[in-house]
Amino acid sequence: xxxxxxxxxxxxxxxxxxxxxxxxxxxxxxxxxxxxxxxxxxxxxxxxxxxxxxxxxxxxxxxxxxxxxxxxxxxxxxxxxxxxxxxxxxxxxxxxxxxxxxxxxxxxxxxxxxxxxxxxxxxxxxxxxxxxxxxxxxxxxxxxxxxxxxxxxxxxxxxxxxxxxxxxxxxxxxxxxxxxxxxxxxxxxxxxxxxxxxxxxxxxxxxxxxxxxxxxxxxxxxxxxxxxxxxxxxxxxxxxxxxxxxxxxxxxxxxxxxxxxxxxxxxxxxxxxxxxxxxxxxxxxxxxxxxxxxxxxxxxxxxxxxxxxxxxxxxxxxxxxxxxxxxx
Amino acid sequence: xxxxxxxxxxxxxxxxxxxxxxxxxxxxxxxxxxxxxxxxxxxxxxxxxxxxxxxxxxxxxxxxxxxxxxxxxxxxxxxxxxxxxxxxxxxxxxxxxxxxxxxxxxxxxxxxxxxxxxxxxxxxxxxxxxxxxxxxxxxxxxxxxxxxxxxxxxxxxxxxxxxxxxxxxxxxxxxxxxxxxxxxxxxxxxxxxxxxxxxxxxxxxxxxxxxxxxxxxxxxxxxxxxxxxxxxxxxxxxxxxxxxxxxxx
Ligand SMILES: Nc1ncnc2c1ncn2[C@@H]1O[C@H](COP(=O)(O)OP(=O)(O)OP(=O)(O)O)[C@@H](O)[C@H]1O
Ligand SMILES: [Mg+2]
Numbered sequence: 001x002x003x004x005x006x007x008x009x010x011x012x013x014x015x016x017x018x019x020x021x022x023x024x025x026x027x028x029x030x031x032x033x034x035x036x037x038x039x040x041x042x043x044x045x046x047x048x049x050x051x052x053x054x055x056x057x058x059x060x061x062x063x064x065x066x067x068x069x070x071x072x073x074x075x076x077x078x079x080x081x082x083x084x085x086x087x088x089x090x091x092x093x094x095x096x097x098x099x100x101x102x103x104x105x106x107x108x109x110x111x112x113x114x115x116x117x118x119x120x121x122x123x124x125x126x127x128x129x130x131x132x133x134x135x136x137x138x139x140x141x142x143x144x145x146x147x148x149x150x151x152x153x154x155x156x157x158x159x160x161x162x163x164x165x166x167x168x169x170x171x172x173x174x175x176x177x178x179x180x181x182x183x184x185x186x187x188x189x190x191x192x193x194x195x196x197x198x199x200x201x202x203x204x205x206x207x208x209x210x211x212x213x214x215x216x217x218x219x220x221x222x223x224x225x226x227x228x229x230x231x232x233x234x235x236x237x238x239x240x241x242x243x244x245x246x247x248x249x250x251x252x253x254x255x256x257x258x259x260x261x262x263x264x265x266x267x268x269x270x271x272x273x274x275x276x277x278x279x280x281x282x283x284x285x286x287x288x289x290x291x292x293x294x295x296x297x298x299x300x301x302x303x304x305x306x307x308x309x310x311x312x313x314x315x316x317x318x319x320x321x322x323x324x325x326x327x328x
Numbered sequence: 329x330x331x332x333x334x335x336x337x338x339x340x341x342x343x344x345x346x347x348x349x350x351x352x353x354x355x356x357x358x359x360x361x362x363x364x365x366x367x368x369x370x371x372x373x374x375x376x377x378x379x380x381x382x383x384x385x386x387x388x389x390x391x392x393x394x395x396x397x398x399x400x401x402x403x404x405x406x407x408x409x410x411x412x413x414x415x416x417x418x419x420x421x422x423x424x425x426x427x428x429x430x431x432x433x434x435x436x437x438x439x440x441x442x443x444x445x446x447x448x449x450x451x452x453x454x455x456x457x458x459x460x461x462x463x464x465x466x467x468x469x470x471x472x473x474x475x476x477x478x479x480x481x482x483x484x485x486x487x488x489x490x491x492x493x494x495x496x497x498x499x500x501x502x503x504x505x506x507x508x509x510x511x512x513x514x515x516x517x518x519x520x521x522x523x524x525x526x527x528x529x530x531x532x533x534x535x536x537x538x539x540x541x542x543x544x545x546x547x548x549x550x551x552x553x554x555x556x557x558x559x560x561x562x563x564x565x566x567x568x569x570x571x572x573x574x575x576x577x
Binding site: 200 | 380382401402403404406407411412414418419420421422423424427430431432434435436439440441442443444445446447448489490492493
């Protein structure tokens with residue numbers, strides 16, 4: 001079973017292995033800043049992997065998943081505001097809150113499809129965004145400065161503890177996805193994406209599976225957000241801005257939406273480009289360095305247009321086979 | 329008297345001003361192959377869609393084995409034992425032939441909310457899937473991708489899927505449409521072989537096929553059933569000849 005997963009998801013395991021060793025590299029070359037960058041990559045990659053359950057595997061274009069990251073982050077922030085520092089408790093609260101919210105939003109939004117679904121998920125996300133903007137008690141627009149959460153056995157202020165907490169959570173999420181995507185539930189979800197009518201005619205109620213997928217993806221985004229709060233030591237409505245929902249979708253498409261590892265690959269490339277492109281342009285093209293998006297935008301469009309399976313499609317199997325089957 | 333598996337009571341359906349189903353009352357007997365014929369746009373597909381639940385009638389009742397299913401969802405009707413093949417091929421295009429059957433088998437097993445064990449290499453599901461394919465004699469295509477299949481082969485797969493849940497009633501909407509002559513002959517044989525196992529409501533334009541297979545025929549014109557009876561009765565019915573078979577024959 002384990003061996004099977006190792007074989008089927010080679011790329012993902014290789015990436016996880018490199019992420020595990022990365023701090024050795026940064027220590028050797030004295031680049032602690034890069035640990036910070038990679039933590040952000042892992043957190044956004046994790047959220048994108050969560051979103052990809054509905055987006056890539058279920059074919060539901062949800063344009064509001066940053067809201068669940070935000071809810072997760074505020075669960076940590078608000079708990080701490082009231083003196084509840086325990087990180088495990090905060091994680092639990094994030095999971096429960098995002099689960100319930102995912103159920104409610106999924107239940108309402110999944111009655112629609114296509115453009116209406118996109119708009120309704122965006123509308124819910126905007127509602128939550130402005131709700132937190134209006135919560136003056138928790139800083140409103142300015143947000144809430146907080147300490148890293150207290151994970152009892154793990155003191156996040158010790159070096160690398162946060163890094164490995166995030167890393168192990170990412171490993172856990174990866175394993176959940178690898179199993180899920182090949183399970184009966186995952187296969188049905190991909191069948192719904194392929195042809196909802198046929199799935200229904202087979203006696204399966206698509207809504208039940210879509211809602212379940214939506215809840216799982218919301219929970220994963222919530223976990224990411226909860227850890228994001230500790231990483232940032234700060235929570236504000238910005239974390240759930242609609243542009244972040246867009247970023248998550250771009251990350252998925254960039255990496256390859258029919259692959260479990262796709263979103264993680266996408267997060268690595270997306271965030272590294274965001275980090276490196278401005279500096280690079282300073283050297284090569286100083287006049288446009290400020291507006292590095294001029295390069296970044298077309299680059300993304302090129303990948304989306306020409307690499308149909310995203311970056312994973314270039315390395316792996318290009319065709320739109322169900323992820324449940326292909327080696328990746 | 330044999331008992332009826334499906335009963336339609338004064339079913340009506342309008343699309344705007346167009347009456348697509350005009351007060352249809354119909355009985356399908358258990359075990360028979362019942363053909364539904366009629367010119368293009370007569371409302372055959374619309375009627376089948378109401379039996380399967382894709383459309384809800386504006387008026388009237390639909391009973392399966394005596395149970396009112398007028399407002400039952402498509403998936404629940406499938407679980408109650410109705411299978412359907414669509415006029416336009418409707419299979420899981422991104423999947424292989426066997427994988428299509430495996431999804432059906434998962435549904436048939438009722439064990440759907442399983443999150444850990446891989447499905448596509450589960451021996452029980454593979455056996456179940458192959459059995460579904462065998463029923464229409466396409467187990468040799470198991471490993472092929474649906475997107476690589478010829479049209480007729482896809483139609484056979486869809487027939488296999490319609491039968492996968494071991495339905496008591498199968499609705500076949502022009503199952504041979506677009507298939508070549510060989511596939512049509514093969515498909516006719518397969519459907520003939522189902523006689524007695526299940527009840528079939530067959531929409532078909534090819535009169536040779538209809539007269540080969542059907543024990544009873546209903547004729548639909550402009551949404552209304554104008555005649556219902558044995559193939560002999562239908563071919564001698566003056567109303568049918570005028571309205572449909574063409575008085576020039
Ligand atoms: N969803 C719809 N909305 C509006 N009109 C419809 C709809 N579906 C079908 N119709 C109309 O209802 C009538 C019956 O259509 P239907 O598809 O049931 O005919 P049919 O007997 O299956 O024809 P064919 O032999 O061409 O398949 C047609 O005039 C069609 O244009
Ligand atoms: Mg039709």
